Amino acid sequence: MPESQESDTFAALEKREWAKADLAQSYAQVFAKAADMVVPSLVEGVRAGPDTKALDLCCGHGNVTTGLVRAGARVTGLDFSPAMLEMARAAVPEARFVEGDAMALRFDDESFDAVTIGFGMPHVPDPPKVVAEARRVLRPGGRLAFSVWCGPEVDTALGYVFGAIEQYGASSIALPPGPGANDYADPDLAFPVLEKAGFAHCRQLAVASNWQVNDPGAPYDFFLEGTARGGALLRPQPPDNAAAIRAAVVSKVLEKHGPGPKWNVPIPALVTVAVAV
Ligand SMILES: C[S@@+](CC[C@H](N)C(=O)[O-])C[C@H]1O[C@@H](n2cnc3c(N)ncnc32)[C@H](O)[C@@H]1O
Numbered sequence: 001m002p003e004s005q006e007s008d009t010f011a012a013l014e015k016r017e018w019a020k021a022d023l024a025q026s027y028a029q030v031f032a033k034a035a036d037m038v039v040p041s042l043v044e045g046v047r048a049g050p051d052t053k054a055l056d057l058c059c060g061h062g063n064v065t066t067g068l069v070r071a072g073a074r075v076t077g078l079d080f081s082p083a084m085l086e087m088a089r090a091a092v093p094e095a096r097f098v099e100g101d102a103m104a105l106r107f108d109d110e111s112f113d114a115v116t117i118g119f120g121m122p123h124v125p126d127p128p129k130v131v132a133e134a135r136r137v138l139r140p141g142g143r144l145a146f147s148v149w150c151g152p153e154v155d156t157a158l159g160y161v162f163g164a165i166e167q168y169g170a171s172s173i174a175l176p177p178g179p180g181a182n183d184y185a186d187p188d189l190a191f192p193v194l195e196k197a198g199f200a201h202c203r204q205l206a207v208a209s210n211w212q213v214n215d216p217g218a219p220y221d222f223f224l225e226g227t228a229r230g231g232a233l234l235r236p237q238p239p240d241n242a243a244a245i246r247a248a249v250v251s252k253v254l255e256k257h258g259p260g261p262k263w264n265v266p267i268p269a270l271v272t273v274a275v276a277v
Contacts, residue, residue, distance in 0.1 A: 010178030011125045015080060017228035018123075024083035026226035028060045028061035037120055037209040039067040039146045045145030045205075045273040046114035055137060056095075056110045056121025057102045057130065060250050062088030066118065067097045076112075078102065103129040110139040117146035119269075121184040123228060128193050129266070135197040138276040144199060150268045151182030151207040155256060156212065156265045157219035157249075158182075164220070164248035165233050170241045173233060181229060185270045201276035207269045216253035220246045 017023055042064050048054055050072035056065045059077030061084055068075045075095040079085050085097050100106060102117070103126055116133040121127050134144050152159030158181070184190045191202040211218065223230035237245065257263045 007175050009125070010176045012105075013176060013232055014123050014125070014178075014228050014254075017080075018081040019083055021060050021083040023226060023228070024061065024087065025149075026222075028084075028087055029226075031222045031226035032061065032063055034209040034211055034269075035081045035147075037062050038118065038207045038269045038271060039064050041205060041207050041271040042116045042118055042145045042147060043067040043071050045271055046116055048052060048114055052113045053111070054081055054114040054116065055105075055107065055134075057115060057117045057134070058123065059088055059097070060084045060118065062091040062095065064116050064118040065085050065092045065097075069094045069251045073114065076107075078105070103133060104252055105133045105137055107137045109136050112137050113139060115142070115144045115154060117144075119149065121146055121148055122179060122181045125178055127179055128197070131193055131197045131199075135199060139277055142276045143273060144194075144276065145271055145273045146184065147269050147271045148182060148185040150185055150206075150270055154268060155266055157222075157253075157265045160252040160256075161219055161223045161230060161234075161245075161263075163178075164252070165243045168241055168244035169233060170246055173236050175229060175232060177239045184210075184272065186200075187272070190272055191274075194272070198277055200277045201275040202272065203274075204270050205273050207245065207271060208266065209269050210266045212262065213262055214260070216242040216260065216263055217238050217246050217268075218256075219253065219265055220249040249275055 048068045048071040052073040054073040054075045056077040059065050059079045067078040077097045078100050085089045124130050194202050224234045
């Protein structure tokens with residue numbers, strides 16, 4: 001079966017890719033080193049503490065769940081990938097984990113004090129539906145915090161990789177239509193969606209997350225092996241295109257961050273916080 005089919009929908013691609021155990025493990029062990037740096041901002045954003053009943057959507061391998069549990073919260077993690085949930089259950093036995101879709105939650109109205117979404121927004125086909133579901137399950141005064149990688153308008157490994165794909169990728173390889181990877185980093189897009197769903201006091205904070213690498217091509221490898229969207233664009237590339245994309249990423253890292261032998265490659269994030277009214 002080819003990596004991505006012409007009839008593929010964005011939803012089907014996301015579900016299929018994240019279900020792969022090797023992709024999930026690569027994300028957890030390597031790519032998420034940067035995502036882990038964003039966890040404290042999500043935990044503080046929802047003001048998690050001993051009295052907090054928290055829901056961690058798109059919980060993946062449980063990094064945000066761990067942060068919430070350490071703050072004393074009682075946490076339910078939800079994800080649709082059994083491979084991710086297996087890692088999460090092993091990592092955070094104190095939390096409860098549920099397999100499910102962030103766009104259709106099976107929880108009662110107003111049953112949580114806090115909802116976190118660590119890098120889930122770019123992966124759901126209908127982000128406003130997730131925001132509406134988060135609002136429905138939050139009590140008034142409860143808090144939502146979600147993280148999204150900054151887009152290529154700032155210095156970011158994400159820009160190096162997607163810029164290289166644009167320049168050197170085979171034109172026949174494209175993703176099915178879906179939300180933009182960085183849409184919800186834009187407050188002009190995110191805040192009106194939040195306000196329409198019943199949130200107020202929206203604010204954003206920046207996190208200077210990064211990867212420490214000793215290979216300037218590592219950002220290419222991380223996207224190739226540990227992401228659904230980037231991987232679906234990279235894995236089917238013919239060898240010449242793949243080599244050109246990796247070489248372009250190497251050049252960019254050397255140009256921006258010097259000759260090495262170690263590099264601190266930025267992949268900054270934005271955390272958006274809002275209060276349910
Ligand atoms: C980029 S990972 C983020 C993992 C973790 N929250 C973090 O901050 O590193 C995205 C996660 O969202 C999950 N996911 C994507 N779409 C989903 C959906 N519609 N419902 C539930 N989980 C979803 C994937 O399985 C994956 O575990």
